[in-house]
Amino acid sequence: MKLGWTPQQRALSHHYEQLARSAVAPRSAAHAATRQLDRLSWRELANQGFWRIPVPESRGGDGGTWWDFCAALEGIVRGSRDLGFCLSLIAHAGLLRAVVRHGDETQQHHLDRLMVGAVGATALTEERGGSDVARVSTTAHPVDGGHRLVGVKVHITNAPAADLIYVLGRVSGLPAKQDVTVFLVDRHQPGVRTGAAEEMLGNTSSPTGAISFDGVHLDPADILGVPGDGLSLTYDTITLDRLLYGVVGAAYLEGLLDDTLRFARGRTAFRQPITEFQYVQRRLTNMKLAIETTRWISYAALDRLLAEHPDAALMSSAAKLTGSESLAAAALDAMQVFGHAGYEEGDVSRAVRDSLGTLIAGGTSDIQRKNIFTQMIKKPVAVVPNRPVLAPLRAA
Ligand SMILES: Cc1cc2nc3c(=O)[nH]c(=O)nc-3n(C[C@H](O)[C@H](O)[C@H](O)COP(=O)(O)OP(=O)(O)OC[C@H]3O[C@@H](n4cnc5c(N)ncnc54)[C@H](O)[C@@H]3O)c2cc1C
CATH class of the missing domain: 1.10.540.10 (Acyl-CoA dehydrogenase/oxidase, N-terminal domain)
Structure with a gap:
């Protein structure tokens, strides 16, 4: 290793x-x-x-x-x-x-x-919800020579700027649960429209918006994988996305921690540098721990993904959950250390706003936890001979 x-x-x-x-x-x-x-x-x-x-x-x-x-x-x-x-x-x-x-x-x-x-853009979420991706209603209707795609996606990263869109939808006429399919759609095709960038709390340098498909013609070659394979293909796709949130979050926090340390060293209160105060030290060490835990769990998730290990999805959700929650907490720690200077419009307040978006994008924290538990509970419990499930308490 x-x-x-x-x-x-x-x-x-x-x-x-x-x-x-x-x-x-x-x-x-x-x-x-x-x-x-x-x-x-x-x-x-x-x-x-x-x-x-x-x-x-x-x-x-x-x-x-x-x-x-x-x-x-x-x-x-x-x-x-x-x-x-x-x-x-x-x-x-x-x-x-x-x-x-x-x-x-x-x-x-x-x-x-x-x-x-x-x-590129990856379009899963629709107005009625982003967590339950299996319920997408964007539908490809068979016509001579291919399909016509109808539906609307919302909150899609890069939508206003996208050239190629990964669209999760269904093929009408296929049996339920075997109809979810991924389409590769050229943004510049007739019938594809993208909305304006949504007004969001943060991450506004990443324009996020709606995409509508109004009878867009699709050739058979516009289907990625095979019809009906859309969910497994999408879970594979988001496994990389999710762990990359951790990789990005850890690297992003490095810069924020450097700024926060620099500020704390130069700032005095009660005639001492604020780095002398243990409450401040706690915030700074929290930020460092956020970097290290996020980074290493994300690398472990990438290792699992590349090895096609059965734990890849679990580890990727763990990286996303750890990464986004500790990023948001660390951004708030930075803001506290900066005091009002962190609350003013600027790099620190922007870090707070931007970090909060990572709790939702790529699946909410609760969905990551749900995914981790689903993967855990699927695993058979090792049977140890002569060991009852609940070991009896021994008398003292
Ligand atoms: C910055 C940003 C970028 C985004 N980019 C994209 C993108 O590129 N592509 C894309 O497809 N989407 C994108 N999204 C949308 C995002 O994926 C969804 O917002 C997210 O998956 C949640 O969906 P929702 O908002 O519809 O909430 P809902 O699915 O309606 O969920 C509402 C609440 O219910 C909870 N919940 C739902 N189901 C369960 C359950 N089974 N167990 C426990 N809790 C549950 C959720 O955790 C949440 O708290 C982006 C979002 C943001 C903020």
Whole structure:
């Protein structure tokens, strides 16, 4: 077992950190204010080969690993300090991996576009709910030569900027529970409309919005995997997304902790630096623990996912739950340490707002907990010979 980046991965991380620091960070506040995706930086990342990293050479990529991708992603998080922009990257990464894993040669053109700067979106949620994805009502109706897709998705990351959309829907005419299917829909096709960026509490540099499909024509090649496979394919897709929330959250908190430590060292109260106060120390150590627990549980989840281990989904939900809850708590800790300076409009208050979105995006905390429990309870309990389920209490 090796727990550390290779020199090449460290160099990759450094490269993308520099790039994000010079490209994303200076424009981040402006994009958050106008609720727009930073397409210029998006293109720059694509030009530098960011999206080619985890794609096999046989599919036009660089043949790297998802570890290499995470090293680069962490660099972008550290350099950009823009959580919203990074949520947009996560949405695209899930789609990219889904097309690599489940797409065939007729869908290679989608992969090619995703690697060179097209923006991807993963559309599961509908107005009547995002937690119960199996109940989606977006439907593909069979017609000569394919299907016509009808439905509306809401709260979709990247929707206002998307070029390619992963749509979870159903195929009418197939038996119930065997009809849920994933479609790859080109945003620029007739009948696809995207709404304006929603007004949200945070993460506004990641435009999130509605997408409607008004009889959109789909060819058979627009189905990812096979009809009826949509749920298992989607669970596989969100397993990566969820653990990436942890990877991103830990890297994001590093910068916030640095800022908070710097501030605390320079701030005095009662004629002492506030770092002398144990309550402040507790907040700072909480932030550090949030980074370490989130980071390592997320790496463990990625390891499980890549090994196709049966615990991958459980670990990924654990990474998402730990990552988002400790990120939100740590952002509040930072705000307390900064006092009013953290409550004013600025980096710290933005961190609080942005971190709260991670409790909902990618599935709520309660849904992660539900998923963890469902996976746990599925496992057979080991039978130990001669050991009753409840060991009798021994007399003292
Ligand atoms: C910043 C952001 C980005 C997003 N991006 C995307 C995206 O790219 N694609 C996409 O498809 N969606 C996206 N969403 C939507 C998100 O996935 C949903 O909001 C989320 O899954 C919850 O769905 P809901 O809001 O409809 O709440 P509901 O599903 O209506 O749930 C309401 C409440 O009931 C609880 N609940 C529901 N079922 C259960 C249960 N069985 N057990 C216990 N509690 C339960 C939930 O935890 C929640 O507290 C995004 C959301 C945000 C905030």
